Amino acid sequence: MSAMRGFAKFIREQGVIGLAVGFILGGAISKLVTALVDDIINPLVGLIVGNTEGLASATFHLGSATVLWGGFVKSIIDFLVIAAVVYFGIIWLRLDRLDKKKEEK
Numbered sequence: 396m397s398a399m400r401g402f403a404k405f406i407r408e409q410g411v412i413g414l415a416v417g418f419i420l421g422g423a424i425s426k427l428v429t430a431l432v433d434d435i436i437n438p439l440v441g442l443i444v445g446n447t448e449g450l451a452s453a454t455f456h457l458g459s460a461t462v463l464w465g466g467f468v469k470s471i472i473d474f475l476v477i478a479a480v481v482y483f484g485i486i487w488l489r490l491d492r493l494d495k496k497k498e499e500k
Contacts, residue, residue: 424477424480424481425477428473428476428477428480429473431476432469432472432473432476433451433469436450436472436476437450437451437469437472438450440468440472441453441465444465450465450468450469450472451465451466451469452465453465453468
C-alpha cells in the first residue's frame with residue numbers, strides 16, 4: 396500500500412493530471428485546427444491562386460520535378476493557426492501569470 400501512496404503523491408506533486416488533460420485538449424484542438432484549415436482556409440486560398448482542388452494540391456513544374464508548394468504553405472497555415480489558438484488561449488485563461496516567480500521580500 397505504501398507504493399500506491401507514493402505513486403499518488405507523485406501524481407499530485409508533479410502535475411501529471413494537468414499534463415494529461417493538456418495533452419488530450421491539445422489533440423482535440425489539433426483536429427479542430429486541421430478541419431478549419433482543410434475545409435475552410437485551403438479552399439478559399441485555392442480559389443485565390445486558381446487551384447480548384449484546394450491549396451494542398453498546388454504545384455509547379457521545374458524541369459522534370461514537381462514542386463508541391465501548396466502542401467508546405469498549408470503546413471505553415473496550420474502552424475500559425477495553432478500558435479494563435481495557444482497564445483490567445485493562454486492569455487484568455489491567464490495562464491501566463493502562473494509561471495512568474497514570487498517576489499522576494
